[in-house]
Amino acid sequence: MMYDVIVVGVGGMGSAALAELARRGARVLGLDRAGIPNDQGSSHGVNRIIRLAYAEDPRYVPLLRRAYERWRELERALGEPILITTGGLDMGLPTSRVVTGSLASARAHDLPHELLQADAILRRFPGFALPDDIVAVYQPDGGFVLSERAIAGHARLALDAGADLHGHEPVVEWEALDTGVAVRTAVAEYRTRHMIVSAGAWVGKLLPSLARVAVPERQVLLWAATTQPERFTPAALPVFILDVEEGAFYGFPEYGIPGLKIGRMHHRREVIDPDTWDRTLIEPEDVAVLRAATSRYLPGADGPALTLKTCMFTNAPDEHFIIDALPGVPAVTVISPCSGHGYKFASVMGEIAADLALDGGTAHDIEMFRLDRFTEVST
Secondary structure, three states, X not given: OEEEEEEEOOOHHXXXXXXXXXXXXXXXXXXXXXXXXXXXXXXXXXXXXXXXXXXXXXXXXXXXXXXXXXXXXXXXXXXXXXXXXXXXXXXXXXXXXXXXXHHHHHHHOOOOOEEEEHHHHHHHOOOOOOOOOOEEEEEOOOEEEOHHHHHHHHHHHHHHOOOEEEXXXXXXXXXXXXXXXXXXXXXXXXXXXXXXXXXXXXXXXXXXXXXXXXXXXXXXXXXXXXXXXXXXXXXXXXXXXXXXXXXXXXXXXXXXXXXXXXXXXXXXOOEOOOOOOOOOOOOHHHHXXXXXXXXXXXXXXXXXXXXXXXXXXXXXXXXXXXXXXXXXXXXXEEEOOOOOXXXXXXXXXHHHHHHHHHHOOOOOOOHHHOXXXXXXXXX
């Protein structure tokens, strides 16, 4: 059977791409090695932060503005909340990358924001306990996307628009043809004019030339019981990035399941094989890494662990995204890795992926995500 587009990996990016492609009338197939949705990749765990004052680079902000629009469109299509606004805090020393980068984006794009000193942070958000030298950029549009619900919603919209979705059908090999791509799974062979690879931690296995620029890393998330729950509701606590001597932490108010959710960027910097690592193993050191933040900076949320989950980042060397054609194979588009901060963009990435697959280009500025910035990638 010939498809217009086959999407390999039906997580955050892949599900959004399928929904958009099917909405535009393309004949599409989505393939995932696990279920649709699943807890095997990078987008489970209830929710993911969305931020507009983007510390990573001001060039992300136009994409974020479009992502917000597309998340609201998804809410209307599904008739349920998907994006919860809490405001966002980017905290650290005044010279920290989190603070200076957030300020740079806010100023470059004229975003409403406040620069708060430690005493002002504590008055407004008493869930924190902060040293006097910490400052914060507060941006009122920050919040979180209900990632698991959004993936299921994008998949539902794709199915309703005529897409074929196959879970538990891993791709075992693919071959470039004059007419497109042949994709072989454990079940069947399919033909397509274009293939999108949005497989996260498995990108390096499907596309070996990218193995050195798409490196999977183990992450652990903690949901900790709160002793002062009124300080950790979405109305009382914004989503936050906290860059301190113990590491760069990210956290969420209590929502969906009990407890304040917190993680540390790059956790213990463990490179893993996505097929062989033990997803169930949580070690005492994993908890200690996260308790270092709750005990000192969020003492009212330093209660017993309620939930611990593992997931994966897939990191590029510069920690920016990859959105590009595979070198030498224009019929294959790569939308990955996201380097631990990509999920919030999934709604607009679906639009970009559809543009690239169907039109060969996009009006969105994705120049900074090209593969030719890496010397490690062979053509």
